[in-house]
Amino acid sequence: MLLSKLVGERTKTSPADATAISHILLVRAGYIKLVSNGIWSLAMPAKRISQKIEKIIREEMDAIEGQEVSFPVVMPKDLWAESGRYYSIGEEMVRFKDRGGRDLVLGMTHEEAAVQFARDAVNSYQQLPFMIYQVQTKFRDEARSRGGLIRVREFTMKDAYSFHADMDDLRAYYDRAYKAYENVFRRIGMKKVVAVKADSGMMGGSISHEFMLLTDIGEDTIVYCPTCGYKANMEVATTVRKTVRDEKSEEVREIFTGDSHDIDSVAKLLKVTPDKTVKAVCYFLKGTEKVVVCFTRGDLEINESKLTKLLKSQIVPADITGSDVLHAGNIGCLGLDASRLAGVFYDESLRSTNNMVTGGNKDGYHITGLDFDRDMQGVTFDDIAKVCVGDVCPVCGKPLALENGIEVGNIFQLGTKYTKTMNMTVLGKDGKSFTPVMGCYGIGVGRALASVAEESHDEKGLIWPMTIAPWQVCLCGLRLDDESVKKAADALYADMQKAGIEVLYDDRDASAGVKFSDADLMGLPIRVVISPRGLAQGTVEITKRDKTLTENVPLEKAISFVRTVIDEEINKLQ
């Protein structure tokens, strides 16, 4: 490819709203172009990277017996009504009517389509297990798309669906898919990827894992144990909380606390540490005005995922100012009238605590000396708080740590959630029909591309791993107005192409400075410089973008040298 003809201009200007480095560099290198909020066009180099990522994904899916199929982007409401998700999924799913007034949706995932496809085509246990997958455009109307290709509304995704006779078979296949995912991320050159236990969320099912690229800009929090290796998404991470109970329980007393409503000010006023207070957090059951009140230790946060799972209902944070049942800022455990509430929950961290401060259920008042063993007999405690740094590992008891990550893939053991609601049955060995179990497995292609960029760059620009680089080599011709250089550069370009090397030829009439900075920005793994000075000595300069190599190589050996570097780099990631 000639750089002079490549559509997509390099620029020094960063997009105004960009904070993620992948966003900045992909735009500056002319790889991606914003069309609308969360909707992008890809220029040729980004398309090539995507295609290489997709090829690696396909190879790994084929290696675990995947059958590539194609489901539609646009689907009828009926299909999503069958599973119930037409009603349970919120505004992130685009719904519209066709010219005949029929309801359609844009697919954000394809469990329903996979079951509709498979349920007529598969009749016997003998056809199980099987896996079908596709690589396809999806649309999710994210409220806050950001970070370039990290969080978008339209995206290309590989989504796979496996069907099994029983959970044992699913679990065995799930392990293979897990390994295939590790292969994918390794092969595309992503380094700091960890798999963590995750919440299944809107997908349903029980066990699931997220593959997380560890990076500061990640918006997901991963809880991990540096000692034993326990890893979980914040949504499902657990800990073991030791109850520290004072030797002597004081009496319950009501105290005027005036305008002190939040934990910090109440704790300060009453001269206690936040862990001796009880925090109250209120939620509405989604779409209703029914309130749920949650109590946890003052130094902890409510884990909304855990709460959602416990409630089996979606929730939204509730502003209860003006409520005639609850006193905002003074809600407490003792004497709370639960009759007009949808539920009251207590976090495990409160179990057996004493001398606690809690709201007085009366404007301007708190209660001190609360003893859960003495004063709150009969309440049950649930794990509804977030894990925090220093909490102990549920496996080995050592302190946990937190890290940020970007979710780059996820896998789910769905069980019969979709096959059951959508009436998929097959005949068993015994002649009786049964409901197969399902797994599903997703990777976003664009996010993978951006995540590699996030991890692999320097101050000058992108550094693509050899396996997914848009081209393997950037051939820079310097002083192409010198005819002998032009001739040699053109010949080397042609010879490289003949040798099957993917090469971007900077054939522009531009200075060495411009060419080098563009080459650095675009991040092709090998740079070959052909110049009058080098040619005078019969050499070209070969540099690796990751700075691990700079060498003057005789012109006639340039191709075999480059070939060797390419093969080495690719082999490293196999």
Place this chain on the structure above:
Amino acid sequence: MLLSKLVGERTKTSPADATAISHILLVRAGYIKLVSNGIWSLAMPAKRISQKIEKIIREEMDAIEGQEVSFPVVMPKDLWAESGRYYSIGEEMVRFKDRGGRDLVLGMTHEEAAVQFARDAVNSYQQLPFMIYQVQTKFRDEARSRGGLIRVREFTMKDAYSFHADMDDLRAYYDRAYKAYENVFRRIGMKKVVAVKADSGMMGGSISHEFMLLTDIGEDTIVYCPTCGYKANMEVATTVRKTVRDEKSEEVREIFTGDSHDIDSVAKLLKVTPDKTVKAVCYFLKGTEKVVVCFTRGDLEINESKLTKLLKSQIVPADITGSDVLHAGNIGCLGLDASRLAGVFYDESLRSTNNMVTGGNKDGYHITGLDFDRDMQGVTFDDIAKVCVGDVCPVCGKPLALENGIEVGNIFQLGTKYTKTMNMTVLGKDGKSFTPVMGCYGIGVGRALASVAEESHDEKGLIWPMTIAPWQVCLCGLRLDDESVKKAADALYADMQKAGIEVLYDDRDASAGVKFSDADLMGLPIRVVISPRGLAQGTVEITKRDKTLTENVPLEKAISFVRTVIDEEINKLQ
């Protein structure tokens, strides 16, 4: 691939509403699965065919310097408002709002996205010409989707956009694209494809061609000259009409014709041939109640495409029953009050005719003896009638013929329609900015697949060309309960895969009859049968699906034999 594991069942039952043979066979062979009206899922074999077609298209696009990019499926209204098509395109474009209330559309074509992408990235004439293309999902809300994959609502399309400094450069590139299209259709094994001049329709621009597969089920009509090779889509086809004028012009007379309103009954009543009558056809300007009246010779039909172009406005057939201006069934040229009409048009076929019958503009009456030279002086004549069989070729004057076809590709010289409305300019050599001209080039992948099936099948099933067959070989193991056969078949399957032959292995425990009829239905180009009888003689039976070959080949030579057949077949289509 093992047939026992392939998801997608063969069936003898045709879909209830199917008439197109490709629709019937693709469903029966388990290749495609209906999801909703005009929306399909593709099983693995259909996906593989699509991918092979896409690969051939990509190779041909790359050969004419195409840069593969990716535009979004979902686009903001703004983009389509810029070109004006947000307003000019009808219900076939899906429009919806996102969660923030912003207007979005589903792309049915991507001229707007291409210009948005290119206008910032390209600044100088030196970057011209270039071509960008994508292979991507599109949605067009067809009022009547039908014929399986022939006319769908969701489809995968290769769409390409070229940008040029001037029309000469566009025309030269257009010729290259035209040849690339011929290459694509030849290489995917489509035989009866012709390129015809076409109307540019909603795309705009002047010159365009449609590539048509000639087939009886085609819903487009192609006008062609068997003598000189003139070809055109019915929408733009022209002819030269000789005026046959009677020697003697009769006088104009008003005659009571009662309930005779249509051409046939009036002609019969008045004992004239239909070509001595004048046909009146009425249209509304779309979205209004303004009426246009068109007159043509009684034996001809109005060509609505030509009329639309003439009017520069969309039209819909008008039911004028109850109008107080027009008398349905009695509309005539003479004395028609045009003051309350949006226009009156006369087809070329009426020029200088005499002794014509036309409506009396009065219920129950017609006029005879109309002489256009004498009575209709000053009217202008336009070419607004359809060409019919026997009309003469506008090039050589010999009789024209008609044929039905499916449009499998189209190419357009768009000129500046989009670059101008969307303000794309580049700097010229002289330092002044100018508006580049554009071409665009489309091929529907699914329709191409179905069109090949439409052309290439027999009474038993599909017959895939080697270049796009989902697998090259169907390996049928007969009596696999016989361990020695099973062993030999498994070994041959493994060896074929090692030799890089794409093979579908029918490893099922089924009868020869079932296996052969499934193999015929699925249509893989080569069938290899391994059976106890053959093995006893050390041979396998190799058959070509198109019946041009059946041979018993020594087992050890099977692979090289198959290889040779594959190469021959592929070379034939290069």
